[in-house]
Amino acid sequence: MLLHILLASPFVAAFLLALIPGRFLRASLVASTGLASAIAGFALFIISGLNGSPIASDSISWFTLPGTTATVHYSLFADGFALWMVLLTAILVTSVIWIGKTCAGERYKGFAALVFLLEGALFGCFLASDAVLFFLFFELLVPPAALLISVFGGAGRNRAAILFALYTLLGSAPMAIALWALATWTGTTDGMQIATALAAIAPEKVTLLFFAFALAFAVKTPLFPFHGWQAEAYSEAPAPVTALLSGAMAKVGVFGFLRWTMPIFPNEVVEYGTLFILLGLATVIYGALVAMRQTDIKRILAFSSLSHLGLTVVGAFTLHDGAIFGVVVMMVAHGFSAGALFLLAGIPERWNGTRNIFAFGGLASQSPRFSLLFMLACLAAVAVPGTLGFVGEFLILQGIWQTFGPIIALAAGLGAILSAAYTLRMVQAMLFGKATSTGVGPEIRKSEMVAIFPLIAILFVLGFAPKLVLHSVESTLGQAPSSVANAIPENAPNATER
């Protein structure tokens, strides 16, 4: 029951928001912030009440796919991992809603409504327990996001929105077909039963299904060859929207790998895991290298995001328990740090109208509060120990070491050095160096600080107490039948003893 309320709440919020006449900006601001905080609080409440056992909702039969014997159910499932993703989304949405008024202006109500719809679709992705239901919400992510980009974005927004929409939809089209095939061959679409049901199907067919599923998530994350939409979409979208896209929506991709690919196709994951490891490593290095040459602050952050999530994919495909924990932790950490950084990146854009990092300079002396927050957010992104990102990277790299040995771990760790390189370059160009003008400059508004500071604070608090994340994930990760830990066959070459 709780889960149904949780899933419905953003849609209800969007609906309530639509009832407010467009003129009352202040009312819509207050209402939307209140609603967003309420949703976040509710998610927090659920997660704190989760003591050791995942929550599964009752399933309601929805419709039968014609031509198959499979019935699609409306059923939800939440373990610690999914709930942390939900909580991350809810907190990010609260910050985004609050900051959104600076970028949406008069059309704030539409902005907030679209953000709530996006939030609802995200919740659905994380909570759905039926494959078709998951796919529904997966597709449902695209319209609000594309609309947000094309209505509120920068100069190249239409192209960016179309690119984003087309890439995502083309990437998930095979998955639609695969789901239909799955339903036809196995007669079920329930997440818990697919894995066992697939054992009876011919391996060639299952491989096709695996790649169809994996493609959709590889485009969403994104992973190296399929990242073409990301740089443009992230840079043209308004900063709060990018924060949400990078912080929450990209996580759906990795979530999809962990929840909807690995437990369902364990043999294929073991067989083709090397391919994904290589792609992930390529993503890490490629993203970092390209980031070093960019001059647009949001493009730097976009490629940085690409690089970090590449590391999570590598960690996921090691199939090492400790690394999986690291992946979850890093997803939470990256969500908050990317969210904070993108929100912060929007502020100089607003001051100067440009995103070129060399157009600023000396912000440390002109805008000290902004600089402090920016510096802290960069430290969190670079995974300095004491932040949650370090815990994630530490666990992932350790898993890589134990599974693949020192050389691959070294290669993956190069990303850490490179991330420091491009982050410092960005910090140097923007915060330090000659000031563009003397005296004090524009400063971050109190409202923006209120929205951004909690994200950074969470990173540092959780960095010293990661057990808040680890505990809820650990206690339930092994219990869901559709979890990685239980799905890998014992004779897999990657299974580790330690």
Place this chain on the structure above:
Amino acid sequence: MTPDLMAVQGVAVVLFCLGIAVAMTRRNIFFILMGVELAINAANLSFIGFSRTLPAAMSLTGQVVPLFAIAVAAAEACVGLAMVILIYRARESLDSESFANLKE
């Protein structure tokens, strides 16, 4: 006097073709509607012709269907003319070529 089946059908076909020709060649929307009406009535004539010349069991169909068709045609004329009025208000023109919104 027994009408010749072929003659009635022939007239019906000619009227039908005339109606379609009118609907397809005239640009004024009223004439298009007139042409469609003509075509419908030609079909009615065809039914009635068959009702006279076919065995008794089918003759009733041939008279009832045109009745329905006349009613439907009347309704369709009402709706069509109402739409024409609305379109005219928007477009200030009765030229069917100017109703096209799709870009070339």
Place this chain on the structure above:
Amino acid sequence: MYPIASYLWLIPALPLAGAILLGIISQLYARRDFGPSERSMGILAVAFPALAFAVTVFFATRFPLGESLRSVIAPWIVIDQVSVSFGFLFDDLSRIMLLFITGIGALITLYSVGYMHGDRGFVRFMAYMNLFLFSMITLVLSDNLVLTFLGWEGVGLCSYLLIGFWHSDPANGAAANKAFLVNRAGDLGFLLGIFALITLAGPSGISFPELKAWLLDPENSSLIQGPGQLLILLATFFLFWGCTAKSAQIPLLTWLPDAMAGPTPVSALIHAATMVTSGVYLLARLSDLFVLSPIVMGMIAVIGLGTAMWAAVAGIFQDDIKKVLAYSTVSQLGFMFLAAGCGAFDAAIFHVFTHAFFKAALFLGAGSVIHALAGEQDLRRMGGLVKSLPITFIILASGWIAIIGIPGTAGFWSKDLILERVYVSGPMGPVLYFAALATAILTALYMTRMMVLAFAGSFRGSHHTKDHAHESPLSMRIPMLVLAAGSLLAGFVWAGLIPGLDIFGRALAPIVGNAQHLFHPAEHHGPSAWIFAAAGTAAAVVGAISGWITYIRRIPSLLGAPGPHGLAKRWTLAFDSLHFVFAILPTRVAAWISDVLVQRTFEGLQILAGFFVLDSASVIRKLQVSSLRLQLGLTLGLGLLISILILERIS
């Protein structure tokens, strides 16, 4: 064991609280024209380190040598595979390190109150210094490698912030970036070493007491001798790699000379006394592990010696007084690594201890000279300062005789101990010894050069600076005098030649004694200690006299920028060039390939795809029938066609 151990957290917490408090104050005043009162902020800034020192002294004196306190506060990362907690270990090694870290840290913070007088970022500087002390204390006080790593990266971060403190000059920013990146490269090695240890010794293998117990456990000896050898090699190699970056050894030493861009107190505290010695500390702490890998030990010794020699030669070429001291630090660190590589961990830590005193004294003295000459750092423009800056001269002279190893000074005892131990360390010992002795001569040479150029002869600078020359204020003088006294006297805690004065060595025995005994099972007998002492003194005297003779009459040309030129410059920048060729250039090329070739190709393909879609769309659009009548006709025609087909089907 002792309930009071649960208060160990106070030692790192005090500077942390200071950093946060000063940081908040700095932010509050950031947008105003002037900062808060320097006097009150200065008192606040020194109070926290001083209190930390007091607490350390309390703990140090409460417990006799040989006792260790352990306090585990809270779990940090605890899962099946990894178990790390926030824990503190106060044993003899950390006791020694903490005493001089907090003590010298407090003194140098006091010095900076005077040095940074008038700087708009005064409070921010003090906040960073306190943050640094917190990180350094965490580094040495932690009971496991991951918490040490937190301190390790923390000091790297503070180093970045402090080197680039005057951030409006991009050159300082570049130096800070370099320091952070080179250190990060080393940090990767540290992490890989941690992973190797976890794989070897299990989830708690990274906690020092547990690791020591595991390594010494006879049950594990077969694992260690057999399949564990590779892991031990990897672990020691990677951890040593981490040490080379932090302690500026070959090949990751390029950041330290550039780090002189920061204010002088930073150079004194971070790049002389504390941060750079973290590598040596780690070697001593993990001595039980390192002695199990003779290959890596040999590597450490050779690299240490090579670094010492290379940096000593480079020191002769420098014209900037701080750069001379920077290369001197690199060279002395090389000595420490040489000692560690030869199995003399306690001698290495002793040299860390004495080096902290005399190098800090030297740096603070140099800072005093710079302060007196209104920012002049070029040795060519100094000279004859012995008359105008007598107290500063005494400070620098104390550091000078200590570093070159005049008998009785702190440097003499520690350096001699190292040379002695190197000689008896094995078949290669004498070779290493003579090379190290040659380096000692070079050390004396360049240090004497520095003293001669700065203090002897007549003043070569401008009249303006000469009139400006004045002694430092009291806040700067007191720390310098204390440190100078330390350079002279601190060595007596382990005066090898005088029986009974070896409290330092006895203190370290429980920590490293086992490892050292393992490395040198038999006591090698070499020449008597007095011969070594004589040789060392001779080296110092020879070097000093050569330096005096060579440079006393020489008037350096004031043309051009200070610093090495020509061949000397190529020597000095040898490792920078190496880095450029092997790391920076390939990265730039790879980045160029990724950006221009791959990314732009993707974007180009996307634009092409877009054009293709638009073109075909315009073609397909032509098929669309917009004429109403044509639609009607086509509909009828198609309907007719379908009806005919269906009728044919039926019939």
